[in-house]
Amino acid sequence: MGKTFQKPEALSDTITHYCPGCTHGVAHRLIAEVIDELGIRGRTVGVGPVGCAVLMYNYFTFDFQEAAHGRAPAMATGIKRVRPDLMVFTYQGDGDLASIGLSEIMHAANRGEKFTTIFINNAVYGMTGGQMAPTTMPDQRTTTSPFGRKVAEVGMPIKVAELLAALETPGYIVRQALVAPKYINRAKKAIKKAFTYQQENRCFSMVELISTCPTNWGMTPLDALKWAEEKMLPYYKLGEFKTPEAAEIEDPDS
Amino acid sequence: MGKVLMKGNEAIGEAAIRAGCLNYFAYPITPQSEVAEYLASRMTEAGGVFLQGESEVAVSYMIFGAAACGERVFTPSSSPGISLMCEGISYITAAQCPAVFVNIMRGGPGLGGILPSQADYMQATKGGGHGDYKLLVMAPASVQEAVEMVMRAFPLAEKYRNPVMILGDGLIGQMMEPVEFLDHLKVEPTNKDDWATNGLDTRKSNTRNLVKTLYLNPEELNAHNLKLKAKYEKMEREEILYENFNLEGDYKALIVSYGTMSRVCRTAINNLKAKGLEVGMVRPQHLFPFPHKAILEAAEKQSCQAVLSVEMCMGQMVEDVERSVCGKRPVHWFGKCGGEVPSPEEVMEETQKLVN
Numbered sequence: 001m002g003k004t005f006q007k008p009e010a011l012s013d014t015i016t017h018y019c020p021g022c023t024h025g026v027a028h029r030l031i032a033e034v035i036d037e038l039g040i041r042g043r044t045v046g047v048g049p050v051g052c053a054v055l056m057y058n059y060f061t062f063d064f065q066e067a068a069h070g071r072a073p074a075m076a077t078g079i080k081r082v083r084p085d086l087m088v089f090t091y092q093g094d095g096d097l098a099s100i101g102l103s104e105i106m107h108a109a110n111r112g113e114k115f116t117t118i119f120i121n122n123a124v125y126g127m128t129g130g131q132m133a134p135t136t137m138p139d140q141r142t143t144t145s146p147f148g149r150k151v152a153e154v155g156m157p158i159k160v161a162e163l164l165a166a167l168e169t170p171g172y173i174v175r176q177a178l179v180a181p182k183y184i185n186r187a188k189k190a191i192k193k194a195f196t197y198q199q200e201n202r203c204f205s206m207v208e209l210i211s212t213c214p215t216n217w218g219m220t221p222l223d224a225l226k227w228a229e230e231k232m233l234p235y236y237k238l239g240e241f242k243t244p245e246a247a248e249i250e251d252p253d254s
Numbered sequence: 255m256g257k258v259l260m261k262g263n264e265a266i267g268e269a270a271i272r273a274g275c276l277n278y279f280a281y282p283i284t285p286q287s288e289v290a291e292y293l294a295s296r297m298t299e300a301g302g303v304f305l306q307g308e309s310e311v312a313v314s315y316m317i318f319g320a321a322a323c324g325e326r327v328f329t330p331s332s333s334p335g336i337s338l339m340c341e342g343i344s345y346i347t348a349a350q351c352p353a354v355f356v357n358i359m360r361g362g363p364g365l366g367g368i369l370p371s372q373a374d375y376m377q378a379t380k381g382g383g384h385g386d387y388k389l390l391v392m393a394p395a396s397v398q399e400a401v402e403m404v405m406r407a408f409p410l411a412e413k414y415r416n417p418v419m420i421l422g423d424g425l426i427g428q429m430m431e432p433v434e435f436l437d438h439l440k441v442e443p444t445n446k447d448d449w450a451t452n453g454l455d456t457r458k459s460n461t462r463n464l465v466k467t468l469y470l471n472p473e474e475l476n477a478h479n480l481k482l483k484a485k486y487e488k489m490e491r492e493e494i495l496y497e498n499f500n501l502e503g504d505y506k507a508l509i510v511s512y513g514t515m516s517r518v519c520r521t522a523i524n525n526l527k528a529k530g531l532e533v534g535m536v537r538p539q540h541l542f543p544f545p546h547k548a549i550l551e552a553a554e555k556q557s558c559q560a561v562l563s564v565e566m567c568m569g570q571m572v573e574d575v576e577r578s579v580c581g582k583r584p585v586h587w588f589g590k591c592g593g594e595v596p597s598p599e600e601v602m603e604e605t606q607k608l609v610n
């Protein structure tokens with residue numbers, strides 16, 4: 001019997017710098033598996049974020065660009081416009097995408113740029129040391145909300161998938177989670193679908209992934225998974241918020 | 255092709271296409287919006303990429319992403335827009351990607367005004383964004399020179415894998431002049447296989463390319479910055495460009511001036527000559543690298559009593575002129591900074607004050 005499980009070709013042998021229990025590794029693996037399955041490694045360019053995943057290019061074996069904080073969608077736009085034959089994805093955290101880079105992601109989605117965004121939502125700034133993010137849950141304690149996020153002062157957490165799905169431009173907008181195996185299987189399907197839409201030159205695609213940050217949440221990896229499932233999933237509903245098919249059906253010109 | 259009458263901004267856009275740059279990202283701003291308007295149709299006609307971004311910040315990163323793929327790319331903007339792009343320019347420089355930025359300067363600081371200015375000299379030549387970096391800065395004094403500089407800017411950006419900035423005052427963008435597109439100035443792009451992130455399949459080697467600016471190890475960052483420094487030193491050896499005017503005789507004063515301002519100074523110098531006063535001029539065509547040696551040599555001429563830096567700003571280049579002259583002659587500044595161009599008469603008056 002041959003080998004039935006192996007490391008994807010798109011992943012390198014480098015040991016990651018991520019904390020124990022961090023879900024970045026899972027997200028990386030899913031992306032690598034999808035790239036292998038679609039056979040696109042030779043024409044893929046990744047755009048990394050500023051945040052914990054800033055060094056992510058060390059863990060992949062295809063071309064990579066390292067963006068400034070929040071600007072990955074603008075860089076991906078630049079790549080995709082001048083080289084539409086390339087497969088391009090951005091990988092961004094919640095501080096990167098939902099705070100400093102909100103303008104870039106909104107406009108890229110609204111223009112219908114044909115790249116894919118993988119959005120890691122773990123409700124906190126990771127690399128800078130656990131500060132409050134736009135996605136931090138109400139009353140969640142962080143280093144900059146030591147008494148818990150006060151919604152009266154800083155508003156409610158931003159639901160990025162719903163926000164992008166509200167745009168009229170066709171797109172594939174989905175939220176999945178990495179907090180248990182059953183969710184991880186669905187997350188991979190969503191990532192594959194997103195890349196496939198890009199391959200077909202159909203639309204912008206974003207996969208939001210509810211993730212954990214045991215270190216900055218001050219929890220064990222297991223408690224973090226449990227917390228995410230119990231506290232985050234009721235607020236951040238999973239599922240497809242938008243598909244290009246729905247827009248195509250409604251298109252009055254067709 | 256013969257000469258055509260064109261507005262500076264449109265000519266700059268056309269020159270980029272003639273230089274083989276078919277990728278254009280921009281955000282509208284007065285007084286350079288005509289570049290975007292011209293290219294919105296012309297770039298489509300030429301089969302290129304035209305995209306209006308959501309902000310200058312985003313545009314600078316669209317430029318970065320495209321440049322990092324090894325494609326020729328450019329954007330024009332004006333002072334406040336360039337301030338926003340400075341973040342991206344710092345990254346592009348650190349990542350060693352070639353790109354061309356055009357700054358059609360208007361008055362500042364803040365919103366300032368929309369009339370011509372040269373107040374971004376420091377921003378262009380000394381950084382603007384964060385970190386140790388330099389841009390090769392070209393300063394055209396006519397629409398024809400702007401066109402030629404745009405065409406030379408792309409190969410220079412590629413030679414140094416560093417952004418080039420064309421620094422024109424608002425008049426260069428707004429005035430109409432006869433212009434000839436010298437297609438022989440077009441240079442084919444060099445091979446970018448060893449650095450461009452354009453997909454493994456694009457090149458023969460199986461090594462993936464990485465465009466990055468983060469060097470957490472202090473020794474690595476130091477080595478990286480020394481590599482950048484070596485490029486700027488090479489520019490200082492190979493890319494100094496200036497024009498001398500009326501330096502043959504025994505001039506009593508030396509003017510240093512660039513761009514539109516230098517044309518006014520030229521008129522002033524001719525008028526003074528008619529009145530019996532000889533004045534020379536060095537016109538830097540590249541602002542970085544700066545022609546320090548040429549200015550020192552001209553200032554040290556026995557007959558020369560003083561040096562005057564004439565600028566459409568509060569006096570920025572004058573600091574470089576002072577560095578060039580090394581205290582050998584008194585250095586003065588004259589200029590205006592509200593958007594008015596000093597007249598030949600005003601330049602004549604200021605110059606006459608400096609000599610016996």
